[in-house]
Amino acid sequence: MNSIIHIDWNTGRLFGPQVQHSEKKLKELAHIFHDQTAFSALPGDDVIYRVDSFKPVTAGTEGGLFWGTTFLEPGKVGDEYFMTAGHFHHVRNRAEYYAVIEGEGALLLMDESGKTHAEAMQKGSINYIPGYMAHRAVNTGNVPLVFVASWPSDAGYDYETIAHDGFSALMVERDGKPALIERSRA
Amino acid sequence: MNSIIHIDWNTGRLFGPQVQHSEKKLKELAHIFHDQTAFSALPGDDVIYRVDSFKPVTAGTEGGLFWGTTFLEPGKVGDEYFMTAGHFHHVRNRAEYYAVIEGEGALLLMDESGKTHAEAMQKGSINYIPGYMAHRAVNTGNVPLVFVASWPSDAGYDYETIAHDGFSALMVERDGKPALIERSRA
Numbered sequence: 001m002n003s004i005i006h007i008d009w010n011t012g013r014l015f016g017p018q019v020q021h022s023e024k025k026l027k028e029l030a031h032i033f034h035d036q037t038a039f040s041a042l043p044g045d046d047v048i049y050r051v052d053s054f055k056p057v058t059a060g061t062e063g064g065l066f067w068g069t070t071f072l073e074p075g076k077v078g079d080e081y082f083m084t085a086g087h088f089h090h091v092r093n094r095a096e097y098y099a100v101i102e103g104e105g106a107l108l109l110m111d112e113s114g115k116t117h118a119e120a121m122q123k124g125s126i127n128y129i130p131g132y133m134a135h136r137a138v139n140t141g142n143v144p145l146v147f148v149a150s151w152p153s154d155a156g157y158d159y160e161t162i163a164h165d166g167f168s169a170l171m172v173e174r175d176g177k178p179a180l181i182e183r184s185r186a
Numbered sequence: 187m188n189s190i191i192h193i194d195w196n197t198g199r200l201f202g203p204q205v206q207h208s209e210k211k212l213k214e215l216a217h218i219f220h221d222q223t224a225f226s227a228l229p230g231d232d233v234i235y236r237v238d239s240f241k242p243v244t245a246g247t248e249g250g251l252f253w254g255t256t257f258l259e260p261g262k263v264g265d266e267y268f269m270t271a272g273h274f275h276h277v278r279n280r281a282e283y284y285a286v287i288e289g290e291g292a293l294l295l296m297d298e299s300g301k302t303h304a305e306a307m308q309k310g311s312i313n314y315i316p317g318y319m320a321h322r323a324v325n326t327g328n329v330p331l332v333f334v335a336s337w338p339s340d341a342g343y344d345y346e347t348i349a350h351d352g353f354s355a356l357m358v359e360r361d362g363k364p365a366l367i368e369r370s371r372a
Contacts, residue, residue, distance in 0.1 A: 003305065003313065003314040003315075003316065004305055004306070004311055004312065004313050004314070005311075005312045006310045006311055006312065007285060007310050007312055008310060009195055009287070009309075009310060014312075054312065054314070056314040056316070057281070057316070062279060063277070063279030063280045063281055063317045063338065064279075064281045064316070064317065065281045065282070065283055065314070065336065065337075065338075067283055067285075067312060067314075091249070093248060093249035093250075094249045095243070095249055095250045095251045095339075096251070097251055097253055097336055099193060099253075101195070119189065119190055120190070123195075124192045124193050124194060124195060125190055125191075125192055126190065126191050126192065126193055126200075126240065126253060127189065127190050128189040128190070128240070128242040128251070128253075129189075130189065130242070130243070130250070131249045131250065150251065150283055150336040151251075152249065152251075152338065153281075
């Protein structure tokens with residue numbers, strides 16, 4: 001059937017002819033980390049995260065839904081934890097779910113005024129990302145952070161706003177623990 | 187946090203102050219089974235399915251998403267397997283995901299012209315329910331069929347069309363196996 005895929009609930013991996021695979025290498029994420037010196041010392045070809053995705057309808061279809069699993073590696077650039085690029089939805093009011101299969105981390109949520117807060121992500125947490133919020137996952141643990149996501153097929157992605165201004169806060173290691181700090185203090 | 191709940195991936199159960207619990211008893215499902223004599227002989231207070239649901243925004247909110255887990259008991263009314271009431275979405279183009287945690291069954295999908303087909307549901311299957319399709323889960327196994335779902339918060343529910351006309355096909359036991367038959371031949 002066109003409309004069925006399979007998931008291994010232990011690993012989060014998706015299987016089926018319609019499943020798409022993508023990956024993001026460190027060198028593609030240059031702009032998001034605050035410590036450019038530390039960034040330059042790391043191998044740019046390292047894969048920071050992979051995504052298995054299932055898009056049963058064309059992007060832009062109103063009323064449809066997409067499904068994906070993200071595998072975010074553990075690690076840091078300087079004192080800043082590995083994280084996803086992050087984005088607003090192009091259609092701003094579109095929400096999304098993240099549901100954690102394995103690992104621990106944080107979900108950074110920034111509203112349109114630039115105010116950022118963090119929510120815990122841990123095995124079994126189902127984080128609701130409301131509309132109008134830029135969202136980014138951060139791996140603060142020692143194993144891959146694996147989470148499934150479901151989001152509207154007409155949400156679209158606005159990476160530009162984030163690429164230009166970034167998030168207003170960063171998740172960094174302080175005294176061996178994750179801490180959310182204002183970008184201006186990093 | 188208002189926007190976080192937790193799931194036990196082994197059982198599908200949802201936890202958190204915002205989680206709502208509902209149940210459907212056999213007597214509330216009288217109209218959906220074809221064998222009314224067999225129905226009358228069964229205890230009407232038996233719970234056929236339970237739903238844990240998470241609705242972080244008001245029903246009707248455009249762009250939002252709901253999440254739920256359904257626990258559908260095994261059993262039959264005569265030769266017809268236990269199943270959910272089934273519905274179209276009130277906003278017809280709204281899609282939905284069913285992702286199976288445990289058990290085995292079938293997803294009945296009926297289009298607006300009354301044509302019904304069935305897809306397999308088994309542990310790890312992620313079934314995409316396109317817009318414009320009435321949907322109903324059927325437990326054809328010996329253990330509860332447990333699946334998580336994600337759907338738009340403005341989808342709404344149209345149970346009326348199904349209550350009046352039913353699905354055009356039934357999932358019944360034939361020679362010890364599930365078979366989809368036209369209602370007119372039941």
